[in-house]
Amino acid sequence: MSSLGRxxxxxxxxxxxxxxTGLVRTIVLVAAIGSIGRAGDAFGTANQxxxxxxxxxxxxxxxxxxxxxIIKAGSHKDGxxxxxxxxxxLGTMVFVGATALAMLVAxxxxxxxxxxxxADQHALAxxxxxxxxxxxxxxxxxxxVGETLNAKRVFGxxxxxxxxxxxxxxxxxxxxxxxxxxxxxxxxxxxxSMIAVLxxxxxxxxxxxxxxLLFAWRRTGLxxxxxFRWRGVGLRHVGRLAGWTFAMVIAGQLAGLVQxxxxxxxxxxxxxxxxxxxxxxxxxxxxxIFTVSIGTPYFTQxxxxxxxxxxxxxRGDVARCIRVVSLFVVVSxxxxxxxxxxxxxxxxxxxxxxxxxxxxxxxxxVGLLPLSVLFIVQRTFYAYGDTRTPFWFTVVQCLIIVGSAxxxxxxxxxxxxxxxxxxxxxxxxxxxxxxxxxxxRQRLGSLELGxxxxxxxxxAIAAIPAGFAGWGAFLLLGxxxxxxxxxxxxGALGTGVIGAVTVVVYILVLLxxxxxxxxxxxxxxxxxxxxR
Numbered sequence: 001m002s003s004l005g006r007x008x009x010x011x012x013x014x015x016x017x018x019x020x021t022g023l024v025r026t027i028v029l030v031a032a033i034g035s036i037g038r039a040g041d042a043f044g045t046a047n048q049x050x051x052x053x054x055x056x057x058x059x060x061x062x063x064x065x066x067x068x069x070i071i072k073a074g075s076h077k078d079g080x081x082x083x084x085x086x087x088x089x090l091g092t093m094v095f096v097g098a099t100a101l102a103m104l105v106a107x108x109x110x111x112x113x114x115x116x117x118x119a120d121q122h123a124l125a126x127x128x129x130x131x132x133x134x135x136x137x138x139x140x141x142x143x144x145v146g147e148t149l150n151a152k153r154v155f156g157x158x159x160x161x162x163x164x165x166x167x168x169x170x171x172x173x174x175x176x177x178x179x180x181x182x183x184x185x186x187x188x189x190x191x192x193s194m195i196a197v198l199x200x201x202x203x204x205x206x207x208x209x210x211x212x213l214l215f216a217w218r219r220t221g222l223x224x225x226x227x228f229r230w231r232g233v234g235l236r237h238v239g240r241l242a243g244w245t246f247a248m249v250i251a252g253q254l255a256g257l258v259q260x261x262x263x264x265x266x267x268x269x270x271x272x273x274x275x276x277x278x279x280x281x282x283x284x285x286x287x288x289i290f291t292v293s294i295g296t297p298y299f300t301q302x303x304x305x306x307x308x309x310x311x312x313x314x315r316g317d318v319a320r321c322i323r324v325v326s327l328f329v330v331v332s333x334x335x336x337x338x339x340x341x342x343x344x345x346x347x348x349x350x351x352x353x354x355x356x357x358x359x360x361x362x363x364x365x366v367g368l369l370p371l372s373v374l375f376i377v378q379r380t381f382y383a384y385g386d387t388r389t390p391f392w393f394t395v396v397q398c399l400i401i402v403g404s405a406x407x408x409x410x411x412x413x414x415x416x417x418x419x420x421x422x423x424x425x426x427x428x429x430x431x432x433x434x435x436x437x438x439x440x441r442q443r444l445g446s447l448e449l450g451x452x453x454x455x456x457x458x459x460a461i462a463a464i465p466a467g468f469a470g471w472g473a474f475l476l477l478g479x480x481x482x483x484x485x486x487x488x489x490x491g492a493l494g495t496g497v498i499g500a501v502t503v504v505v506y507i508l509v510l511l512x513x514x515x516x517x518x519x520x521x522x523x524x525x526x527x528x529x530x531x532r
Contacts, residue, residue, distance in 0.1 A: 014159035015293050019285045021166035026278055026347045027488045028173040032198070038121045038187050041267045044274035045114045045260075046128030047202055050135035052113075052253055053102055054143075085227040088144060095140030102133045113257060114273070116264040120187045127192070131199025135206040142210040149216060150296060151303075157216035159293070164212055165205035172201025244387035248394045255398040255405075259425070262405045263418050271418040275357050278347040279422070283364040286332030291372040294325050299379045306383040311444060314380065318440075319448035321376050323455045327517045329372045330459040331466060331506040333365050338470030339498040340365075342484040345491030354485050359419035367426025370433040377436045384443075393435040400428035455517055462509035470502035 033040045102109065106129040110122055117125060146158030176197045266272045298321040305313040336343055340361050345354035378390050404424030412420040441447050477484050477494055484494025510518055 014156060014163070015288045018159065018162045018166065019281075019288055021163055021170070022281060023285070023346060023492070025166045025169045025173070026281055028170050028177070030278070030347050030349060030488075032173050032176050038118070038267060039124065039190060040274040041114070041264070041272050042117070042121050042125035042187065043128050043198065044277050045110060045117075046125045046199070047132045048273075048277060049102070049106075049109055049113065049129055050133050050139060050206075052256065053098060053133075054136050054139040081223065082227070084148060085224045086229065088224055089226050089228055091140065091144045095137045095144075098140075099134060099136040102136060103130065106130055106133060113260045114264045114267075115261050116267065118187070121267075124187050124190055124195070127195045128199045131196065132202055135203050138203075138206045138210040142206070142213060145210070145213040145217065149213070149220060150300060152220045153297075153300060154216060154219045157213050161209045161212045165209040168205040168208055169201055172197065172204065176201070244391045248387075248391040251391075251395055251398045255401040258402045258405045259421050262409060263421055265409065266414040266417045270415045271357050271360055275348075276360055276418050276422065279344065279357060279360040279364060282336070282343050282346070282361055283368065286329060286336070287368060287372060290328035290332065291325050291375050294328075295321060295372075295375050295379070298376070299383065302380055303383040306380075314383070315444050315447055318376060318380050318444075319452055322373055323452055323517055325372050325376065326369060326452075326456055326459060329369050330456075330463050331503055333368045334463045334467035334506070335470055335499040335502040336365055336495075337362060338467055338474055338502055339495040341480050342474070342491040342494035342498065345485045346488050346495070351480060351485035354491070355480055356415065359416065360422050363419045363422030363424075363426060365426075366423060367429040370426070370430040374429065374433040374436055377433070377440050380440060380444075381436075386443075389439055389443075390436070393432050393439060396435060397428045397432035400431060401425055404428070455515075458510060458513050458515050458517075461513065462506045462515075465509055466502045466506035469505040470498045473498045473501040 030040075033043055107122075107126045110117070110125045110129055114122070114125060142161065146161075149158055176194070179197065180194050260273060263272050263276060298317055302314055302317045305311075305317060340358040341351075341354050344357040344361055345351065348354045348357050381387070381390050401424060404427075405421060408420045408424065409417060437447070437449075441449070474484070474494075477497065482494075483490055484498075485491060507518070
């Protein structure tokens with residue numbers, strides 16, 4: 001547990017700083033292009049394209065396959081060096097090809113994701129896309145190197161590198177404001193030099209983020225070289241594993257495409273694509289700090305135990321990881337519920353916009369705990385080389401998302417469409433998580449569900465008064481018309497105050513309940529202290 005706690009602390013600290021600088025990045029970006037407007041949605045669509053395309057490749061080829069397969073390859077005579085060299089050669093070729101193809105079809109990609117854009121808005125989004133799509137190659141290299149580092153238990157660099165990306169973006173966006181002014185939300189305000197500065201800044205940050213990881217490579221002890229001889233090292237098996245996850249991600253992207261085209265109807269006057277992206281960044285803050293930071297070292301350990309056939313230890317790993325992650329995720333959920341308006345004020349340009357955006361964040365928050373549990377369960381299937389089962393329970397989620405996106409516009413006003421779609425995604429994710437846990441239990445047997453349910457019950461009991469305390473703090477600070485919505489930085493400060501009140505009450509109730517999970521959490525948090 002000490003090594004897991006140390007790794008989680010390193011990841012958590014890096015993720016915390018990364019996400020905080022990411023929020024500053026978003027604040028500066030909103031100041032430059034606005035939060036509700038056609039230009040902001042045009043940039044948001046273009047900058048999301050490389051993420052969407054890369055997600056197809058990363059999740060289909062890397063996340064589900066790399067760590068378990070590298071751990072298995074470590075038993076080879078050369079420590080897996082030949083396997084990894086061939087894998088890197090193939091992966092780099094895939095990323096270069098995907099980048100080139102995306103650049104060729106950029107106008108059609110924009111149209112697919114935002115068919116309701118006006119002609120001028122589509123032209124602006126396409127111009128941004130030409131600057132942003134090269135990110136695919138560097139996202140790919142970043143993930144390929146980073147996942148290998150994780151498999152070799154070198155956890156820190158993969159998490160800390162995005163900080164450099166955020167710093168470069170902040171400087172670049174501030175330069176944009178200095179050169180061209182702020183709040184350029186209208187399409188007709190833009191010229192090629194403005195597009196180049198904004199889009200070029202976004203891509204430069206990803207380039208630096210990838211390059212930084214190369215300096216940590218020597219810690220793996222591996223020496224890579226280009227190797228196009230792909231026969232005889234098991235890449236065909238890797239391809240079969242990746243095939244199911246590739247199909248899974250394609251299904252997810254198609255569902256996301258339906259969401260994007262549906263919500264684009266609200267672009268211009270109501271929360272739409274850019275607002276959903278910004279709310280998602282806030283939502284991902286606790287998910288990344290706690291779920292990913294704690295779950296990633298556990299995934300490496302689960303993969304090691306699965307490779308050795310130690311199913312009892314896998315069951316214990318999964319149960320402990322769910323309990324520890326949930327302890328933090330539950331309080332994060334209620335804290336952000338209470339502070340939804342100040343939190344959304346961070347990336348909006350006024351209290352009216354913050355009030356309009358808050359329901360989008362709340363819609364996502366409903367699914368924070370289910371998504372966190374799913375992260376652990378899904379990767380346990382991956383540890384056993386099973387990528388087919390996650391495909392099927394993801395298909396169920398995608399069908400719910402698509403059905404909701406097609407039906408909601410008939411019943412929900414445009415002003416609430418983005419929030420309704422966010423909520424439907426959370427509901428779909430909850431159903432997906434329930435099915436995934438049931439399937440994993442069928443495979444492994446007991447997952448200590450009774451003990452885990454007791455822990456979740458304690459968290460829920462503590463969360464109720466904590467949530468009310470946080471909401472009361474928000475009202476005492478003036479509510480929606482108070483100082484917490486007067487400015488972006490004050491919104492961040494108000495979110496911190498409300499969150500602190502929520503956390504204190506949550507801990508006090510758990511102490512009164514004598515929750516044993518607090519000892520684990522205390523030990524984990526102590527590793528953040530200097531000298532630890």
